[in-house]
Amino acid sequence: MAFSIDPVWLIYGFAAGSAILFAEGCYLLFYSTATYRKRINRRLSLLQNDGNRENILVQLRRERGLDASGQFRLPIESLNRLITQAGVSMGPSRIALLTVISMPVLFAGLVTLRGSVLEASAATLVGGLFGPILILKMLRSRRQKAFGAQFPDAIDMIVRSLRAGHPVPIAVNMVGREMKDPVGSEFGIVGDEITYGADLETAMRNLYFRMGQEDLPLFVTAVAIQGSTGGNLGEILENLSGVIRQRFKMRRKIKALAAEARASALILSSLPIGVFAIIQLVSPQFYGSVWQYELTKMCLGLAIAWMLTGNLIMYRMVNFKI
Numbered sequence: 100m101a102f103s104i105d106p107v108w109l110i111y112g113f114a115a116g117s118a119i120l121f122a123e124g125c126y127l128l129f130y131s132t133a134t135y136r137k138r139i140n141r142r143l144s145l146l147q148n149d150g151n152r153e154n155i156l157v158q159l160r161r162e163r164g165l166d167a168s169g170q171f172r173l174p175i176e177s178l179n180r181l182i183t184q185a186g187v188s189m190g191p192s193r194i195a196l197l198t199v200i201s202m203p204v205l206f207a208g209l210v211t212l213r214g215s216v217l218e219a220s221a222a223t224l225v226g227g228l229f230g231p232i233l234i235l236k237m238l239r240s241r242r243q244k245a246f247g248a249q250f251p252d253a254i255d256m257i258v259r260s261l262r263a264g265h266p267v268p269i270a271v272n273m274v275g276r277e278m279k280d281p282v283g284s285e286f287g288i289v290g291d292e293i294t295y296g297a298d299l300e301t302a303m304r305n306l307y308f309r310m311g312q313e314d315l316p317l318f319v320t321a322v323a324i325q326g327s328t329g330g331n332l333g334e335i336l337e338n339l340s341g342v343i344r345q346r347f348k349m350r351r352k353i354k355a356l357a358a359e360a361r362a363s364a365l366i367l368s369s370l371p372i373g374v375f376a377i378i379q380l381v382s383p384q385f386y387g388s389v390w391q392y393e394l395t396k397m398c399l400g401l402a403i404a405w406m407l408t409g410n411l412i413m414y415r416m417v418n419f420k421i
Contacts, residue, residue, distance in 0.1 A: 139276075139277070139278070139279050139283060140275075140278070140279050140280040140283030140284045140287070141159075141188070141280055141284050142155060142159060142275065142283065142284040142287040142288070143275075143276065143283070143287070145158065145159070152291050152294065152295075153291070153295055155291070156288060156291040156292070156295065159284065159288055160288075161190060162187075162188040162189070162190055163182070163183045163186070163187075163188075163190075163309065164179050164182040164183045164190060164191050165179075165183060169292070169305060171183075172191065173191055178232075179191070180308070180311070181232070181235050181236065181239060182194065182235060183308070183309050184239045184242070184243070184309065184310060184311045185235040185236075185238040185239040185242065186238065186239070186242045186280075186281060187235070187238065194231060194235075198227055198230075198231050199227075201227075202223050202226070202227045205222070205223050205226055205227075206219050206220065206223040209222050209223065239311070242281055242310075243310065243311065243312045243313075245281055246281045246282055246285070246310055246312050247312055247313075247314060247343075247347065248347065249278060249279075249281070249282040250282065250312070250314055250315075250318075250343060251340045251343045251344045251347070252278070252282075253274045253278055253282045253286065254318065254336050254337075254339060254340040254343070255337075255340050256270070256273060256274050256277065256278070257270040257271065257273075257274060257336060258333045258336050258337050258340070260273050261332060261333040261336075262333050267299060267322065267332070268290060268293045268294075268299065271286050271289050271290045271293070272286075272287070272290035274286040274287075275287025275288075275289070275290050281310070285306055285309060285310060286306070288305075288306070288309070289302045289303065289305070289306050292305060299322060299326055300319075300322065300323045300326060303318070303319040303322050303323070304319055306319070307319050314343050314346075317339055317342075317343075318336070318339060321335045321336060321339060353417075357417035360413060360416070360417050361417060364409075364410055364413045364414075368406060368410055371402075371406070
C-alpha cells in the first residue's frame with residue numbers, strides 16, 4: 100500500500116511545531132539573556148543575588164579555604180593549598196564534616212561485607228585519612244586541565260582588549276565576565292582584588308597560588324615585567340598564547356600516539372583479573388583447594404606487585420612533561 104499522510108494531521112504537526120518554535124523564541128528573547136550571566140560562571144551567578152562585589156569576593160575566598168583577606172585558614176599549608184586549588188565550594192570544615200559522616204557508613208558496609216571488625220576498622224581509617232586527599236588531587240588535576248584548555252582564549256581576549264586601548268585591569272575584568280569557570284571566576288577574583296586595593300602583580304600571583312597551573316608563571320612574569328619596565332604587553336601575551344597552544348597541541352598529539360600503549364596496558368592488566376572473576380563465578384570451587392596455603396597468597400601477591408610494576412613502567416614511558 101502506498102505511503103500517505105492525512106492532510107489534517109500534517110496541519111496539526113506544523114501547528115505544533117510553530118507553537119514550539121514560538122515558545123522557544125519567547126524564552127530566548129526574555130529569559131536567555133537574564134540567565135546567561137548566571138550560567139557562565141559562579142561569580143556572576145552570585146552577583147545576581149548580591150551586587151556587592153566585596154561580599155562576593157569574601158564569599159568566594161571562604162569557599163576555597165581562605166580567610167577574608169585571601170590567606171590560608173588551615174595550619175597545614177599544603178592541605179589548604181590542595182583544597183584551594185581543587186576548586187571545591189564547600190570549605191575545609193564541610194569537607195571534614197562529610198568525611199566524618201562517611202566513615203561510619205564505610206565501616207558498617209565493610210563489616211557487613213567482610214564480617215571482620217579489625218579489617219573494617221583498618222580500611223575505614225585508611226580511607227578516612229587518604230580518601231579525601233586522593234579525591235581532592237583528582238579534582239585539582241581536572242580543574243587545572245580545564246583551566247589550561249581555556250587559558251589561551253583568555254590571553255587572546257586580554258590581547259584584543261589591550262589593542263582596543265583598555266588597561267590591563269579592564270581586560271582582566273572582561274575575561275571574568277565573558278568566560279566560564281574555572282577561568283571566569285578566577286580572573287573575576289583578580290579584577291575584584293585590584294578594585295579593592297591589591298596591585299596587579301600581587302593579584303596575579305594570588306591567581307597562581309589559587310590555581311597552581313603550570314602555564315600561569317609565564318603569564319604572571321610577563322605582566323610583572325611589563326608593569327615595572329614597560330613594553331608591548333599585547334605582543335608578549337600573543338606570543339605566549341601561541342606557545343601555550345603549541346604545547347597543548349603537542350600534548351594531545353603524544354596522547355594520541357600513546358593511545359595504543361595505554362589500551363594494551365589496560366587490556367593486559369584487566370585480562371587476568373577478568374578471567375579470575377569469571378572462574379570464581381562459574382566454578383567457585385576451582386581455587387578452593389589452594390586458598391588455605393600461604394604459598395598461594397605469596398604467589399598472588401608477587402603477581403599483583405609484578406603487574407603493578409609493569410603498569411608503572413608503561414605509564415612512565417607514555418607520560419612526560421612538555
